[in-house]
Amino acid sequence: MGQTVRIIGAPMDYGANRRGVDMGPSAIRYAALADELEGAGVEPVDAGDLHIPRAEERDPDATQPREGNAKFLREVGDVCSRLSEEVAETLDDGEFPLVLGGDHSVAIGSMTGASRTAELGAIWFDAHADLNTPESSPSGNVHGMPLAAALGWGAFDEMEWASAPNLREESIAYVGLRSIDEREREWIRDSEMTAFTMADIDERGITNVVEDALDVATDGTDGIHVSLDLDWLDPKAAPGVGTPVRGGVTYREAHSALERVSTRNRRDDILRSMDVVEVNPILDERNETATLAADLTASAFGKRIL
Numbered sequence: 492m493g494q495t496v497r498i499i500g501a502p503m504d505y506g507a508n509r510r511g512v513d514m515g516p517s518a519i520r521y522a523a524l525a526d527e528l529e530g531a532g533v534e535p536v537d538a539g540d541l542h543i544p545r546a547e548e549r550d551p552d553a554t555q556p557r558e559g560n561a562k563f564l565r566e567v568g569d570v571c572s573r574l575s576e577e578v579a580e581t582l583d584d585g586e587f588p589l590v591l592g593g594d595h596s597v598a599i600g601s602m603t604g605a606s607r608t609a610e611l612g613a614i615w616f617d618a619h620a621d622l623n624t625p626e627s628s629p630s631g632n633v634h635g636m637p638l639a640a641a642l643g644w645g646a647f648d649e650m651e652w653a654s655a656p657n658l659r660e661e662s663i664a665y666v667g668l669r670s671i672d673e674r675e676r677e678w679i680r681d682s683e684m685t686a687f688t689m690a691d692i693d694e695r696g697i698t699n700v701v702e703d704a705l706d707v708a709t710d711g712t713d714g715i716h717v718s719l720d721l722d723w724l725d726p727k728a729a730p731g732v733g734t735p736v737r738g739g740v741t742y743r744e745a746h747s748a749l750e751r752v753s754t755r756n757r758r759d760d761i762l763r764s765m766d767v768v769e770v771n772p773i774l775d776e777r778n779e780t781a782t783l784a785a786d787l788t789a790s791a792f793g794k795r796i797l
């Protein structure tokens with residue numbers, strides 16, 4: 492057996508605009524994630540779920556910062572600080588942290604934990620840039636803000652701890668962008684980040700784009716974080732997400748992308764942490780999206796046909 496992969500469930504939906512992503516970890520486990528990982532040649536251990544009080548027990552308004560617009564920011568901060576500890580401990584124990592969301596704001600916890608003692612690069616497979624701040628956000632949903640928080644941008648009241656200590660703009664690559672807010676667009680242009688949109692994938696093909704993204708994220712870093720938002724895929728392939736955007740990658744392109752990640756990992760041992768987020772079983776069809784999430788994760792860990 493190969494590397495030990497610790498599965499950490501983060502059933503959190505505070506950051507999303509729709510209820511249901513809190514059931515993501517169960518649905519992905521039910522889709523035989525552990526068996527898929529074993530089939531890929533790694534050893535899964537399930538650490539269970541973080542305890543997260545239901546959103547109904549919380550009042551979003553009571554916890555909003557006075558300025559800006561971020562719902563449940565304090566709750567997200569609480570969950571992410573615990574998650575960050577667990578991710579850092581997992582790495583200390585020599586195991587691989589695989590975080591199951593939950594909405595995308597869990598990435599604040601995983602990236603902060605994974606960059607505590609190492610320079611971290613990141614590949615962000617997503618339709619969205621998730622670079623809003625409480626002040627720029629059009630929705631107030633924190634799942635549209637995790638990269639800004641991890642980079643230490645904007646005023647995340649009471650969540651200053653959240654910025655990932657060793658994550659630099661120039662080590663971040665987006666793959667598959669197609670829905671960006673105006674401010675995000677300006678910030679990406681002005682930043683050192685690399686952004687591959689769907690148009691780049693159309694033009695150059697998924698494998699070339701992912702190879703470039705891997706170059707960006709591995710250059711000068713100790714390892715990379717892969718953040719897989721299922722709305723990266725076309726809604727036809729992944730219907731069970733809260734913020735679907737037409738025109739995403741196909742089932743096959745998605746597998747091909749994560750296979751590139753595993754091929755590079757086999758060669759250079761680059762993968763440090765990963766999260767799989769935004770699966771919403773309420774909106775899903777026959778657990779298709781959760782099954783895809785489990786399959787794609789196995790591809791990232793080296794699942795092969797032959």
Ligand SMILES: NC(=[NH2+])NCCC[C@H](N)C(=O)O
Nearest residue numbers: 595619623630632634635734
């Ligand atoms: N992780 C996600 N699904 N993010 C969607 C973000 C949508 C939009 N840009 C917002 O900030 O509200």
Ligand SMILES: [Mn+2]
Nearest residue numbers: 618619720722
């Ligand atoms: Mn998204």
Ligand SMILES: [Mn+2]
Nearest residue numbers: 595617621720
């Ligand atoms: Mn996202």
